[in-house]
Amino acid sequence: MKPRIEAFYHENTSTISYVVYDQSGGHAAVIDSVLDFSANSGKVWTAFADKQLAFIRDHQLTVDWILETHAHADHLSAAHYLRQQLNSKIGVGAGITKVQKTFKLVFNIDDAELSANGEVFDHLFQDNETFQIGPLQGQILATPGHTNDSVTYLIEGNAFVGDTLFMPDGGTARCDFPGGDAGVLFDSVNRLHHLPPDTRLWMCHDYQPGGRELAYVTTVAESARSNIHLHEGIARGDFITVRENRDKTLDVPQLLYPSVQVNIRGGQMPAAETSQTAYLKIPLSLSSSYVSPDNSKLKSEKGGSSS
Template identity: 85%
Template sequence: MNALIKAFYHESTSTISYVVYDRQGGHAAIIDSVLDFAENSGKLWTAFADEQIAFVRDNDLTVDWILETHAHADHLSAAYYLRRQLNSKIGVGEGITKVQKTFKLIFNVDDAELAANGDVFDHLFQDNESFQIGALQGQVLMTPGHTNDSVTYLIEGNAFVGDTLFMPDSGTARCDFPGGDAGVLYDSVNRLHQLPPETRLWMCHDYQPGGRELAYETTVAESFRTNIHIHDGTEKAAFIAVRENRDKTLDVPRLLYPSVQVNIRGGQMPAAESNEQAYIKIPLSVSTSLK
């Protein structure tokens, strides 16, 4: 069965989120949702997610799944909000527990607030696990390397790759976050490039290099032929060198700290403190002269 796909572009984070559904009046999944967030003020709102809810209701859809390809470091997930609005289940790869354990230490989160066992999500997918979206058949492919928990959702010839791949002129995701590994990413991209060549690859981000128009869909054949970081004939050692050298030049993502703190909680905010106010932490790197 052919999947119907509606893409939504979140301009401020260059994120593409998808509603995938079997038919009007049928069943759907929302992939890689986004909360609106102003980092200068801490203001959070739901305009983008509400656009997706409006689409769901206009098409009389039942949303079975809110799917996360990984715990994103560049936008805050709207998964928890959407789950409450749509009575859906949040799914993520089982590697999320590794990410939770890593960032619990970085942000000094205690066990009472976050157990790091994935229980803030409704389902932890295993490699090659199958799932249904109404009449649509889905399969989960573990594609780590960018993060420990990165997965690809393969739905009726469509692969939603998260940050594992970008459009061919943008290459691949960085691997310098905790748990990232360029060699592992090479293997994951090769796994995707071994899918049938006509498989459609749907990106989670597009940064429009050179000012080109927004693009977020390609094919396995095109990516395998022209991806600037890893294509037909690219050796593993060469890819690792290119990826690691490029990562050394990259700044910390603008929304890294707020995003990860929310996303490892399945889109929920950190627990409010004694004044009933929730806060985002930023670990400080203090020079010797200031100590």
Template identity: 65%
Template sequence: MKAQVHAFYHQDTSTLSYIVFDQPGGHAIVIDSVLDFSLSSGSVGTKFSDGLIAFLQEHQLTLDWILETHAHADHLSAASYLKRQVGGKIGVGKGITEVQKVFGELFAIPQARFSSGEDGFDHLFEDNEVFSFGSLTGHVLATPGHTSDSVTYVIDGNAFVGDTVFMPDFGTARCDFPGGDAAMLFDSITRIYALPDETRIWVCHDYQPGGRALEYQTTVAESKANNIHLQQHTTKLDFIHFREQRDHQLEVPKLLYPSVQVNILAGQLPEHFFKIPVREM
């Protein structure tokens, strides 16, 4: 049975969430869910994630997995909210433990919270691990570089790559977050490019460069031929040099601090306040 993919675009954060399922009345997964969040007021909403729930209910789908491609720095995950509402296990790459250690110390989050089973992830995927939902099987590829926990989910000829690579006209992920590394990103994208050329790549963000229409699906062949940062003949040294130079010019994502605090706890919100580290200029 062929995987069916439905994309949902969260305009405020330029994020794509995906529901993948085997058949109506069957089983589904959600990849990279989003909570609505206003930075100026601190208010959190569920309108977008309720749209995911409505789709699941309309198609009578059982939600087996709520998956993250990594701990995002630009939007708040709705994973815990979805689990409370419709069930499913929350999964992420095993590298999340490194991200939790770094940001847990920064935000003074007790390490015990990450292993309590109450606030954390239900499953940490190993590289090359296989999982199933309904009649479909997923294969997990560790693809670090943007972050140490980044993974790609390969399902029936579809690769859900998170932030590792974008549409060909926007390029590749930044590597200047803790645990990021341009050399690792090159290797990870090379691993994605080794998938069959017809493999469909589904990206986690589309920033619509030049004001073009929304696009979120390409192929391995198209990316290898046309990605503006990394094509099949780009050398590793050239990519590292380009990526490091570019990253020095990038601003910090505006939702970095609230996003990370929520996302390293699988979408759990703080009781009262978000913390913002203070540094001297």
């Protein structure tokens, strides 16, 4: 059965989220949802997710899954909010436990608030596992390299690739975050490029290189032929060199720290403190000469990045 796919573009983060469904009155999944967030004010709201909810209700869809391709570092996930509204299951790749373990240390999150076993999600997908969206058949392809937990959702000839790939003129994902590896990404992209040539690849982001119009779907054949970073004939070692050199020039994503803290919790905010207000942490990178008010040297944390 050919799925129907509705794309929703979140302009502030250049993110594309999808509702994939069989038919009106049928079954659906939401892939890579987004919460609205202002880093300047700390305001969080749900206007974008509510547009998806309106579409779901207008089409009388039963949402079986809220799917995350990985714990994003450039936008906050609306997965928890959508689960509250839809009573759906949140699914993510099993590698999320590695990501949780890494960032629990970065943000000094204790076990009482978050365990690194993925239990805040409803299901941890293993490589090659299959799942259903009503009559639609889905398969999990583990595609790490950008992050440990990156997966692609292959649904009836459509591959939702997360940040692993961009449109051919955008290249591939960065690999300088904790758990990232350019060689592993090369293998993951090649796995995607060996899918049937007419498989459609749906992007999670489009940064519109050169100011072109928004674009978020291509084919395996076109990506394998034209991707500026990894196309047919590129040797593994050459790609690693290009990718790692490029990563050295990239700045940390603006929403890295807020996003990761929320997304490793499945879209939930950190626990409220005694003031009944939740807080997000920013690990500081201090110069070696900085002395704290009590005249002691403070340890500096170096954070990773994500998209």
